[in-house]
Amino acid sequence: MPTKAKNPHLPLGDHKTAPWYGKDILSIKQFSRADLEYIIRVAHEMRIMVERIGTFDLLKGKILANLFYEPSTRTSSSFMAAMERLGGAVIPINEVKYSSVAKGESLPDTVRTLGCYADVIVLRHPDVGAAALAAKYAGKPVINAGDGVGEHPTQALLDAFTIREELGRLDNLTVTMLGDLKYGRTVHSLARLLTQFIGIKLNYISPDILPMPKDVMDEVAQKGLPQNEYSTLDKVLPETDVLYVTRVQKERFDDHAVYEKVKSAFVITPEVMKSAKKEMIVMHPLPRVTEISMEFDEDPRAAYFRQMEYGLYVRMALLAMVLGKA
Numbered sequence: 001m002p003t004k005a006k007n008p009h010l011p012l013g014d015h016k017t018a019p020w021y022g023k024d025i026l027s028i029k030q031f032s033r034a035d036l037e038y039i040i041r042v043a044h045e046m047r048i049m050v051e052r053i054g055t056f057d058l059l060k061g062k063i064l065a066n067l068f069y070e071p072s073t074r075t076s077s078s079f080m081a082a083m084e085r086l087g088g089a090v091i092p093i094n095e096v097k098y099s100s101v102a103k104g105e106s107l108p109d110t111v112r113t114l115g116c117y118a119d120v121i122v123l124r125h126p127d128v129g130a131a132a133l134a135a136k137y138a139g140k141p142v143i144n145a146g147d148g149v150g151e152h153p154t155q156a157l158l159d160a161f162t163i164r165e166e167l168g169r170l171d172n173l174t175v176t177m178l179g180d181l182k183y184g185r186t187v188h189s190l191a192r193l194l195t196q197f198i199g200i201k202l203n204y205i206s207p208d209i210l211p212m213p214k215d216v217m218d219e220v221a222q223k224g225l226p227q228n229e230y231s232t233l234d235k236v237l238p239e240t241d242v243l244y245v246t247r248v249q250k251e252r253f254d255d256h257a258v259y260e261k262v263k264s265a266f267v268i269t270p271e272v273m274k275s276a277k278k279e280m281i282v283m284h285p286l287p288r289v290t291e292i293s294m295e296f297d298e299d300p301r302a303a304y305f306r307q308m309e310y311g312l313y314v315r316m317a318l319l320a321m322v323l324g325k326a
């Protein structure tokens with residue numbers, strides 16, 4: 001198996017103390033609480049820098065390959081914007097149908113290729129484990145931007161940053177996850193991330209056929225977090241600090257009729273939110289379809305558009321980390 005070529009172009013000494021230099025980001029399980037706090041600190045600095053000066057040259061001369069085998073708006077464009085705001089450049093491959101993938105090229109060969117041209121590869125792929133496979137062959141750090149129904153670690157990191165920026169803490173929270181918990185990879189990563197904090201209580205609400213997977217629940221249980229499944233929101237909404245809503249993942253259904261049956265099982269409206277606290281937030285990784293009504297968007301508790309902005313700062317932090325500059 002090829003080993004990762006350590007980037008020879010970084011100024012000597014520059015990366016020696018950077019613990020994430022050259023590392024892959026494949027799963028949220030890689031991060032300790034101290035790591036999470038560090039990322040949040042760096043992301044906060046990135047926020048201040050963007051607000052003050054917009055673009056700066058921390059990663060000047062570095063190249064990101066942005067390889068997306070599944071649709072994306074936010075993840076793809078925020079990684080591109082992150083790299084460009086840090087002064088780097090991007091090879092965007094959003095339409096794999098126009099790349100050699102359409103000629104039948106394997107994932108290992110595609111990432112081997114991109115590893116020759118880029119310093120870091122961001123990958124979204126429909127198969128669980130694709131990012132880990134790519135990391136074996138790329139020769140450069142690979143960042144998992146979603147591997148099928150597996151994980152979406154950078155989303156969980158930006159979700160954590162959102163909670164910290166909005167509520168000022170990541171401990172002592174009741175987090176209610178609502179929607180497609182089976183196929184929604186963001187909640188798999190976020191539930192795992194929250195096990196690093198104390199006083200967290202998790203509530204899961206989903207259509208019967210879309211529960212939180214057993215392996216995720218087992219991991220959460222092992223860390224001793226209380227977690228409960230409900231079929232309706234009304235009982236837990238009044239105690240909820242973070243309501244994390246997800247889209248029913250249409251693309252994961254073989255039977256369209258089944259999707260149609262469950263797609264609008266839960267809809268957040270101003271009326272529904274009357275029983276929620278004043279000091280709480282509603283999050284959503286987006287895109288939203290029908291699960292949050294647009295009438296709720298003006299409510300100060302609606303944090304989902306701020307959440308996507310926070311994604312830029314977190315992805316800037318991650319790129320700077322794996323390229324040895326943070």
Ligand code: NCD
Pocket residue numbers: 074075146152155184185186246247249285286287
């Ligand atoms: C999510 C994803 O791709 O898993 N989107 C995102 O990255 N912001 C959620 C979704 O597609 O529903």
